[in-house]
Amino acid sequence: MDNDGQYERQDEQQVVWTVVDTDIGPLLLAATGQGLVNVVFHATDAVREQALARLASRLGTEPVEDSSAALLTEAIRQVEAYFAGARKDFELPLDWSLISGFNRQVLRALAASVPYGAVVGYGDLADRVGQPGAAQAVGAAMGANPLPVVVPCHRVVERDGGIGGFGGGLETKRTLLALEGVLPQPLF
Known part of the structure; x- marks a missing residue:
C-alpha cells in the first residue's frame, strides 16, 4: 500500500499493535510499514480481539503485538504527551488504507x-x-x-x-x- 492507501497489497505486510492506557480508557494502536493505520477506543479484551480480526481481514495479515516497534514507540510517546497536555499535534506517518x-x-x-x-x-x-x-x-x-x-x-x-x-x-x-x-x- 502506498501512503494514500491505494489497494496495492503487499503479500507480507506486517501489522503491529499495542494497547495504551489513557484518560479515556485503553486505546489500541496499530501500524503498518506505511504508518499508523488504526486507533480503537475502549480496547478491552473483547473489543481488542474484534478489532484485530477486522484488521487481519482488511489488511490480509495477522496483526502482531509489538509495543517496541519504532512507529508504535513514537505513537505511544505522542499519545501520552497529548493526554498529559504536552502535545497539541500528532506528527506520525498515517496509513490511510482503511478508508477511501x-x-x-x-x-x-x-x-x-x-x-x-x-x-x-x-x-x-x-x-x-x-x-x-x-x-x-x-x-x-x-x-x-x-x-x-x-x-x-x-x-x-x-x-x-x-x-x-x-x-x-x-x-x-x-x-x-x-x-x-x-x-x-x-x-x-
Whole structure:
C-alpha cells in the first residue's frame, strides 16, 4: 500500500499493535510499514480481539503485538504527551488504507485544518471539501474514522452548539474537548 492507501497489497505486510492506557480508557494502536493505520477506543479484551480480526481481514495479515516497534514507540510517546497536555499535534506517518473516497477526503481536511482547541461544524467541514449540504455524509465519515484522536473527529460538532455524536461515546468526546480547552465553554 502506498501512503494514500491505494489497494496495492503487499503479500507480507506486517501489522503491529499495542494497547495504551489513557484518560479515556485503553486505546489500541496499530501500524503498518506505511504508518499508523488504526486507533480503537475502549480496547478491552473483547473489543481488542474484534478489532484485530477486522484488521487481519482488511489488511490480509495477522496483526502482531509489538509495543517496541519504532512507529508504535513514537505513537505511544505522542499519545501520552497529548493526554498529559504536552502535545497539541500528532506528527506520525498515517496509513490511510482503511478508508477511501469522500470519507478519506473529509478526514484529511479535518486533520489539516482544525487545530487543537478548535472545533468545526459538520456543514462547515462539508463546505471545506467542496460538498456544501453534505453535513450528514461528514457525520458518517467521522463515524468511519479509523484513526480517532490522531485524526481529531472529536473536534467536529453541531452548528447549533450541540456536541454531536461520537464513535467513542459522548463522555469520551467531552473529555477530549475539555482536554483541549473547548469545554466547558460554549462550543461556538
